[in-house]
Amino acid sequence: MLHLRILSPAALSDDILEVLESDDAVTGLVAMRGVALRPPGDLITAQIPREAANPLVATLREMRVHQLGSIELEPVGTWLSRSGFDAEVRTPGSSSDAVVWAEVAQRAYDESELNWTYLSFLTLATVIASIAIVTDSQILTVGAMVLGPEFGPIAALGVALVRRRFVLLQLALRTLVAGFVVAIGLTIVLALMARGLGWITLEQVTGPRPSTHFIYTPDKWSFIVAVIAGGAGVLSITSSKSIGLAGVFISVTTVPAAGNIALGVAFWNGSTVWGSVAQLLVNVAGMAIAGWATLQIQQTLWSRVSPRRLSRPRRMR
Known part of the structure; x- marks a missing residue:
């Protein structure tokens, strides 16, 4: 209600x-x-x-x-x-399934705003991800995924395309690009400082990392998981039961990939950088496509429910 x-x-x-x-x-x-x-x-x-x-x-x-x-x-x-x-x-329809487009659009605009809070969370998440890579820690990797706020503007891309809100599309793209540029840039600075202090070595960045090697080795499963997670995330933010967002955050490796890019740049390791860039792009593209497709299906279904509701007889005044 x-x-x-x-x-x-x-x-x-x-x-x-x-x-x-x-x-x-x-x-x-x-x-x-x-x-x-x-x-x-x-x-x-x-x-x-x-x-x-x-x-x-x-x-x-x-x-x-x-x-x-x-x-x-x-x-x-x-x-x-x-x-x-x-x-x-x-x-007609179910309250839990109903998509209130005004609510969805408002949330998309709010979460696509490039502000200090967004940049702080994304930077902190990227720094934690870089530490997780150095220590080969799955727990820290999951923590960085949950902390990252990047799903908001990614979902906003789908809202902008489905609802034809091109100003929102520009805002979401700007927030995504600028956010990752700032987060990676600051993490590079911190990585260089840690390298100078001897806290991080080249071997830790390029050596075997069985728990976190997936961050810079994208494959077909990376895209498939991103698509599934993106669809689940959009369903969570459009329905009245937001139960799936935590699962979305710990399913995709956008923030860990950003952390690995920063480490690769700090140690001039090209294979690490390009593998992580590919992982980042695959995950963002998969979630954005899934978000657009999910919203398009929801809009199509609800456009059929509305005429059914309007065709019902009205009560007498």
């Missing part, structure tokens, strides 16, 4: 209420006239099932409510309502 909150100019409120009152999925409808100060107007609230959100939001956007006022959607964690339960039963 979602809580719908609308700040509406007074001139639009009657039209908005007519739309909401005529929809079987809407319950708990409340209108408070003249309470909004900025922008001046009315406050309208309601409860709707997740699977009913997209057509309603699309209608409200056509009315320019988002430009003249605001539209907010918030998940309701616990609710007790007979009318709300009946509304969910009447609305």
Whole structure:
């Protein structure tokens, strides 16, 4: 169940209420006239099932409510309502499967922002990955994978392509490229310092590493795992049950590959660098393609559910 909150100019409120009152999925409808100060107007609230959100939001956007006022959607964690339960039963589709595109797009924009927090997490994850490679530690490798924030902008690439948000596409690409450039660059500096202090030797970088050799040796399985993980990750961020993201983070080796690139550059080892670059590109490409395909399938399926919902008879006003 979602809580719908609308700040509406007074001139639009009657039209908005007519739309909401005529929809079987809407319950708990409340209108408070003249309470909004900025922008001046009315406050309208309601409860709707997740699977009913997209057509309603699309209608409200056509009315320019988002430009003249605001539209907010918030998940309701616990609710007790007979009318709300009946509304969910009447609305085709499953709440857990429903993709609320406004929510997905907002999250994609938020996680594609190139900011200090993103760069800090990615750099720290890359540094930990480089230490994991030197010590040949699987535990540290997994820790670096979980810490890395790169899946957000990778998933945003798929959202941008499916929803035709080309500004989002530019933001996600910029964040991915700039983030890895900064993280690898800073890790190179730290690796050179460690080399100068004698903490890391060439043998540790180029010698046998049975636990972490997969980081710089991509193969068909690297791409297959990236595709599966990308699809699972997108399902987690678009559904109401985000249970698969941890598995995504520890399935792909984007951050460890970045750490290995930094070590290879610091010790001028070309085979290490190019193998890791290939691993990084394979993983990013696999997740991006899977994310796009998963979102495209979801959009196709939900575009068929919406007409079924709209074709149902409305209650009499």
